[in-house]
Amino acid sequence: MSAAAGTSADLRLVDSHCHLDEARFAGDRDAVVERALAAGVRQMVTIGAGEALQANFDAVALAARYAGVFATVGVHPHAAASVTPAVMDTVQKLATAPKVVAIGETGLDYYYDNSPRPTQQEVFRRFIDLARRVQLPLVVHLRDAFADALALMRDEHAAEIGGVIHCFSGDRTAARGFLDLGFDVSFSGIVTFKNADELRAVAAFVPADRFLVETDAPFLAPVPHRGRRNEPAYVVCTAAAVASARRQPLEDVAALAAANARRRFALPDPEP
Ligand SMILES: [Zn+2]
Numbered sequence: 001m002s003a004a005a006g007t008s009a010d011l012r013l014v015d016s017h018c019h020l021d022e023a024r025f026a027g028d029r030d031a032v033v034e035r036a037l038a039a040g041v042r043q044m045v046t047i048g049a050g051e052a053l054q055a056n057f058d059a060v061a062l063a064a065r066y067a068g069v070f071a072t073v074g075v076h077p078h079a080a081a082s083v084t085p086a087v088m089d090t091v092q093k094l095a096t097a098p099k100v101v102a103i104g105e106t107g108l109d110y111y112y113d114n115s116p117r118p119t120q121q122e123v124f125r126r127f128i129d130l131a132r133r134v135q136l137p138l139v140v141h142l143r144d145a146f147a148d149a150l151a152l153m154r155d156e157h158a159a160e161i162g163g164v165i166h167c168f169s170g171d172r173t174a175a176r177g178f179l180d181l182g183f184d185v186s187f188s189g190i191v192t193f194k195n196a197d198e199l200r201a202v203a204a205f206v207p208a209d210r211f212l213v214e215t216d217a218p219f220l221a222p223v224p225h226r227g228r229r230n231e232p233a234y235v236v237c238t239a240a241a242v243a244s245a246r247r248q249p250l251e252d253v254a255a256l257a258a259a260n261a262r263r264r265f266a267l268p269d270p271e272p
């Protein structure tokens with residue numbers, strides 16, 4: 001199935017993870033949101049957790065500005081070493097702002113190791129605890145850290161709040177572990193890449209009510225946009241790749257992924 005099949009406005013997609021606050025959108029953000037709506041992407045979850053605390057304020061402001069945009073608040077594992085009790089207090093206060101739908105992205109990134117691993121682990125624990133206290137789902141970023149993450153999440157009773165493993169890059173065994181813990185799997189543009197056969201096998205294997213799609217824009221543009229700036233409209237390409245892997249029509253997969261995102265983040269039905 002080609003991505004071009006999904007250009008109609010009758011698609012109703014949700015981009016479950018994007019970074020609309022990024023500087024690369026500063027010049028044309030209104031047009032980016034308009035193109036998403038025109039492509040059938042009715043709702044977007046913009047992630048507050050950049051490298052700096054300020055990103056959270058930006059995400060909350062974007063959610064206030066655009067009807068279809070919702071926000072998360074947290075601190076990326078890359079920046080775990082910057083997390084102080086004052087930072088946690090600020091994130092907790094922002095978690096109660098209008099249209100904040102999740103805590104994150106938080107997690108473990110052992111590929112870049114931008115913060116020391118013990119610090120990443122300690123901060124991840126604190127964000128799981130915060131999510132449980134404020135009763136919001138978690139958006140979890142994991143890279144080369146699946147076994148540690150699964151053990152840590154079990155230890156912290158993350159199943160009580162659940163959430164999403166965003167930009168999932170593991171195999172079927174890892175997916176099974178997180179699904180059993182009550183976490184959904186979100187597919188990014190990686191699922192469109194040539195060398196992603198195992199990820200497409202995960203896409204075929206995940207239950208119909210447990211997967212989401214996302215762009216992680218401006219990063220990780222899907223084929224055929226690979227190498228350029230990513231934007232929420234391109235989530236259609238990712239949904240098409242998941243549909244192809246599942247041997248299901250794009251329209252059905254888009255509707256399933258959107259319904260799953262709406263349920264997970266308690267999003268309202270989009271305006272007709
Ligand atoms: Zn991430």
Ligand SMILES: [Zn+2]
Binds near residue numbers: 017018019047105216
């Ligand atoms: Zn992200």
